[in-house]
Amino acid sequence: MKLQGTNLSELTRQQQAWAKKVRPEPINHPIRVVAGADVAFSSDGNFSMAAVVALSLPKLEILSITQAIQKVTIPYIPGFLSFREAPVVIAAAQKLPIKPDVLLVDGQGLAHPRRFGLACHVGVELDWPTIGCAKSRLLGTYREPAPQKGASCRLMDGPEIIGKVLRSRYNVNCLFISIGHRITLVDAVKITLSCCRKYRLPEPARLAHQLVTKIRKQHEISPFTSLF
Numbered sequence: 001m002k003l004q005g006t007n008l009s010e011l012t013r014q015q016q017a018w019a020k021k022v023r024p025e026p027i028n029h030p031i032r033v034v035a036g037a038d039v040a041f042s043s044d045g046n047f048s049m050a051a052v053v054a055l056s057l058p059k060l061e062i063l064s065i066t067q068a069i070q071k072v073t074i075p076y077i078p079g080f081l082s083f084r085e086a087p088v089v090i091a092a093a094q095k096l097p098i099k100p101d102v103l104l105v106d107g108q109g110l111a112h113p114r115r116f117g118l119a120c121h122v123g124v125e126l127d128w129p130t131i132g133c134a135k136s137r138l139l140g141t142y143r144e145p146a147p148q149k150g151a152s153c154r155l156m157d158g159p160e161i162i163g164k165v166l167r168s169r170y171n172v173n174c175l176f177i178s179i180g181h182r183i184t185l186v187d188a189v190k191i192t193l194s195c196c197r198k199y200r201l202p203e204p205a206r207l208a209h210q211l212v213t214k215i216r217k218q219h220e221i222s223p224f225t226s227l228f
Contacts, residue, residue, distance in 0.1 A: 011080050012114065019116040021124045024179050027101065027187055031057050034195055035100035036204025037093060037122070039085045040216040041072070048072050048084060049219060050092040051211035053204055054100050057194060060203045067215055068092035079113055082121035089122050102129040102183065102191055104205050108138050109178035109188075111155055111163040123181025130180030131188045132163070133205055137176050147171040150193055164189050168196040175200070 035054040041047065047069055054064040068091035074083050085107070093103065108117030109132025117138070123130030137155070142165045145151035149170050155163035155178070163178030166189055177188050195202035201209065 008077070008080075011077070011083065015080070015082075015114040015116040018124055019114055019120065022110070022115070022120050022179070022181050024110075024184055025182055026184050027129055027182070029101070031101045031191060031194075033057065033063060033098060033100040034102055034104065034191065034202075034204050035093070035096065036104045036106075036195075036202065036206070036208040037089045038106045038205065038208040038212045039089060040212045042216065042219055045076075046072055047219065048088040049212055049215045050085075050088040051208045051215055052089070052092040052096060052103075053207045053211060054096055054098060055195075055204050055207070057101075060195065060197065062207070064096050064098060065211060066092045066095035067211070068095070069215070069219065081107070082116070082118040085118055086121040086125060089118070090125050093122070093126060093128075100128070102131060103180075104131050104133045104192065104195070104202055105180060106133060106135070106205050106209065108132045108134050108176070109163070109180040111138055111140060111157075111176060111178035113139060115162070117178070117180075119178070119180030127182070129182040131183060131192060132176075132178040132180050133192055133202060134176040134178075135173075135201075137165075145174060149196070152177075152189060161185070166192065168193065168202070169198075169200050172200045 105119040109119035119132035140155040
């Protein structure tokens, strides 16, 4: 997908058009490789950085780590963050030597005003199964789930179910899970929980966050040095 300008009406039109490409569908094979992706920006806002880590399932052993750094070409616009973040995530993901069965993205999927958050953008672009695993709510209403791990409730936008609010560990703040592409919401929740062990975040997303934080720190010290 090629970005065409930063006019808000044009960006809206593009999101609405691309949202029609999202395919909620079951994964009909065993999940053996789960990857996680996270994004950071340099302190001056001029560079975006992504880390992607692929883990085995169910052991959650690291199989591969990739990174990408790119010049930022679009300003920060709420509701249109995927145009800033998707290109660098895609660049890092395409470096993986093994294609993951599913990619967990730190961001929204269908739980987005135009049903096209970062997880959808990345999933449609790569044509990979993707899950939106966000740490906070962008929109929608819900009732607080029970404190037990695995408790969940529907995230609603009016009459429409746009995601699940999931307790990934006992009595911690919930995660906001939504479909990215080529997955069902039931599978998205199940896979996310299967990757949650000692921490609130699923391991692929947690490790990707740690790695991209290191990349950002290294970039501040030496912009032309790669960690890997």
